[in-house]
Amino acid sequence: MKKTWWKEAVVYQIYWRSFHDTDGDGYGDLQGVIEKLDYIKELGIDVIWLNPFYDSPDVDNGYDIADYQGVMKKAGTMETFDRLLDEVHKRGMKLIMDLVVNHTSDLHPWFLESRSSKDNPKRDYYIWEKRHNNWRSYFSPSTWEYDRQTGEYYFHSFAVEQPDLNWKNQNVREEIYEMMHFWLKKGIDGFRMDVINLLAKIDGFPDANNLVDISYLGNNPGIHEYLQEMHEKVLRHYDVFTVGEIPFVTPEDGVLYVGEQRKELHTLFHFEVCDDMASWDLIRFKEIQKRWYEGLWEKGWNSQFLNNHDHTRIVTRFGNDTTYRVESAKCFATLLHTLPGMPYVYQGEEIGMTGIRFE
Numbered sequence: 001m002k003k004t005w006w007k008e009a010v011v012y013q014i015y016w017r018s019f020h021d022t023d024g025d026g027y028g029d030l031q032g033v034i035e036k037l038d039y040i041k042e043l044g045i046d047v048i049w050l051n052p053f054y055d056s057p058d059v060d061n062g063y064d065i066a067d068y069q070g071v072m073k074k075a076g077t078m079e080t081f082d083r084l085l086d087e088v089h090k091r092g093m094k095l096i097m098d099l100v101v102n103h104t105s106d107l108h109p110w111f112l113e114s115r116s117s118k119d120n121p122k123r124d125y126y127i128w129e130k131r132h133n134n135w136r137s138y139f140s141p142s143t144w145e146y147d148r149q150t151g152e153y154y155f156h157s158f159a160v161e162q163p164d165l166n167w168k169n170q171n172v173r174e175e176i177y178e179m180m181h182f183w184l185k186k187g188i189d190g191f192r193m194d195v196i197n198l199l200a201k202i203d204g205f206p207d208a209n210n211l212v213d214i215s216y217l218g219n220n221p222g223i224h225e226y227l228q229e230m231h232e233k234v235l236r237h238y239d240v241f242t243v244g245e246i247p248f249v250t251p252e253d254g255v256l257y258v259g260e261q262r263k264e265l266h267t268l269f270h271f272e273v274c275d276d277m278a279s280w281d282l283i284r285f286k287e288i289q290k291r292w293y294e295g296l297w298e299k300g301w302n303s304q305f306l307n308n309h310d311h312t313r314i315v316t317r318f319g320n321d322t323t324y325r326v327e328s329a330k331c332f333a334t335l336l337h338t339l340p341g342m343p344y345v346y347q348g349e350e351i352g353m354t355g356i357r358f359e
Contacts, residue, residue, distance in 0.1 A: 001260055006190075006241035006267075007301060009046035009094075010337075011344045015309045016051060016075060017061070019347055030076040034084050041091045043350055047241070048088060049192050051309060052098045053081070057107050059161045060139075061309075063098075063194065064105035068179045085187055094189035096241060101176050102198045103162040110175075111163050118150050125172050126163045127155035133205045136214055143217075155205075157198055157217050167199045167226055180234045190241035193265070197246045197257070199226050215248040224256060227264040236263070243303055243342075244268045247275070251295020258300035267301040267342060274311045280318040293340050302341030306332055307349065316355030325352050 020032030030053060040048065052062035055070030062072065071078050088095045104111055113122040132144035132153045144153040145160045155164045165172050180191070200222035208216050235242060244257055244265045257265050272288045296302050306314040315321045319328025329352030336343045 001298060001301075004266075005239075006047070006342070009241075009342060010044060011047045011049050011096075011342060012040055012043065012045040013049045013308055013344055013346045014051065015347060016053060025074070027074045029074065030071075030080045030084050034080075034087050037087055037091055037093075041093060043345070045093060045345070047094045047096060047189065049096050049344070050098070052100060054100075057105055057161070059105070060159055063100050064103075064159065064162045065100055066105040066107045066109075069182055082186070089187070094241070096190040096192055096243075097183060097188055098194055099180065099191035099196075100194040101165065102195050103156065103158060103164045106161045106163055114163075115147055115149060115154070118152070124166055124169050127166050127201065128152045129155070129205065134207045134211060135205070135216060136208075136211050138214070138217075155201070157195070164198075164201075167222075173226070173229065177230065177233050180230075184234070184238050184240065188240075190243075190266075193242060193244045195247065196227070196244040196265070197223055197249070199223055218246070218248045219253060224262070224264060227257070228262070231263045242266045247271050251292050254292070255296055255299045258296070260300060267303050269303050269305065274305070274307065277318075289339060303344060304336055304339045304341045305344035305346070306336055308344070308346050313353055313355035314349065315352050321354040325354065328352070 014033055016028045016030060016033055019028040020036055021028050022031045022035065023029060033048075033050070052065065053072050053075035054062065054065045055067035055072050056062045056065050058064070058072070058074075071081055075081075085095055106115075110122050110125045113120050114124075114126045114128075117123070118128075128150075129144070130152055132142065135143040137143040137157055139159045140156075143155055143157060145156060146153050156162050157164055165176075167173060195218070197218040200220040202216060202220050242265045244267075246254070246257060246268045247270075249257075249268070249270050254268055254270060256262065258268050270292070272292075273285065277284060292302055307317070311317070313321075314332050315325055315328045319325070319332060321328065329349075333350070336345070
């Protein structure tokens, strides 16, 4: 395997809206990230992963994007972002952004056009059907929402307000690639790709036999062709790092996404630890780590994380967040940074921040 800068990096995830508020509106902001860069550098961080700050109605914490080349007012301005990127680079660190291209907001101009009429040129930018199947989405009982204006159903893997893009449409793909070039030309250092294995859908949308298992949403035929095209048309032209959020995968699936010879992604997040372990199980944890280590050995690179914006704080979930909070935090930090693969630190993890339980 080749030696690269990102294989020796430690990543720090910043969920900016809860990180540091500089204007007193109750939300963190990009200026708040700038003010904490010296602290982040002191931690020994090499790469910052910044959660979405694109213009968004904020139905799903910024993962419902209305403008891929705009900045949400809560976060700041494009000038603030440009300054942030410059300050990150001045300190010898790198910055990666969330790439959310499985879906958009229902207020994105593409979707407003798409739903306006059946013969609109952008109708096929999204997935429309006269009838719907029995699939379940992440956030609602059905992946389909009826649109009275045109009398058809549109597909959404997540919230009703997050219609899925139709990646079969070449124009959609070209628009996405153009947007990626926009950010990469600004000088960002890569992408964390949100649910990137959901882009390809099963032809014909057959009914599912098991509605509890929603793995039919991901890893479908065509996904690797899309990612190879993305690499060819965009990623290969820059010295950047990519990590794919890829649920429903085994090591055998994973190596198809991150194998060095396949020219798709550099590394991935799987969720066998965070999603599939309800409580701490050391035997199972070791088994998961061993399988992934052996499955990717000399083929591709792995990522290591114990919590993020989608999961309860590790000290609360798997450790003891009262009597042994400090000991638990140090134990998990030691574990994270000595496992094979890139370690990801979620903001506050370095101080043993605890989770919160809502009624």
